[in-house]
Amino acid sequence: MVDAIDTGAPVLCSALEVTARWPGFTAAALQRDVHAVFAFPVMLGAISIGALMCHRRAAGSMGRAAVTTALALADSLTPALLTDPDDSAEEVWSQHLHRAEVHQAAGFISVFLDVSLVEALSQLRAYALSQERPIVEVARDIVDRRLRLPRDFHRS
CATH class of the missing domain: 3.30.450.40 (GAF domain)
Incomplete structure (x- = not known):
């Protein structure tokens, strides 16, 4: 639209x-x-x-989780739309899947901490920095339910 x-x-x-x-x-x-x-x-x-x-x-209406998933999917479409048509789909998705994982993790955080998606992404970034870990690793742990940000975690 x-x-x-x-x-x-x-x-x-x-x-x-x-x-x-x-x-x-x-x-x-x-x-x-x-x-x-x-x-x-x-x-x-x-x-x-x-x-x-x-x-x-x-x-x-769409549920909050469905909206979050759709936003992540829309975000993950960008590289496919801007990539050379001769590149394989596997190559395109493997290079850019991490962005979808980061946004999916932000959706989890948004629901858990009851904050906006922008704030959730900010919390995710801050947590990754505070733990000296790549944001993609932290996002994967959240999406795979191996990690949940503490409710009292605040950005510095």
């Missing part, structure tokens, strides 16, 4: 039937039995280069 690209923020529409935001799109989507749409910006730093569009036939 253009709104996700323009704003750089997710667009979450859980019920197309009740929105007047996109009249032409809404009518066409409802004719195709699409009742909820979600768009996640695909970013290169601060630049929006596209959007990951998701839809479903039943109205309803």
Whole structure:
């Protein structure tokens, strides 16, 4: 969706039937039995280069974990979109998967500490620095449930 690209923020529409935001799109989507749409910006730093569009036939909101996963997926699409088409998919994903893990770990932290994703990412970075470990290793430990940041951990 253009709104996700323009704003750089997710667009979450859980019920197309009740929105007047996109009249032409809404009518066409409802004719195709699409009742909820979600768009996640695909970013290169601060630049929006596209959007990951998701839809479903039943109205309803996405859960926090699903939104976090979709944001990580959108983030992990960037290298694939900007990589030489002759590179193998395995090569592209192996080089850039760690970014998805970092964002997935930030999602875990966000839920556990009840903070924003930006704050969770900041907490993850601070924790990795305080432990003198690469952020990717810490993220993997969090995603694999071998590590949980202490609730009382605060950035210096």
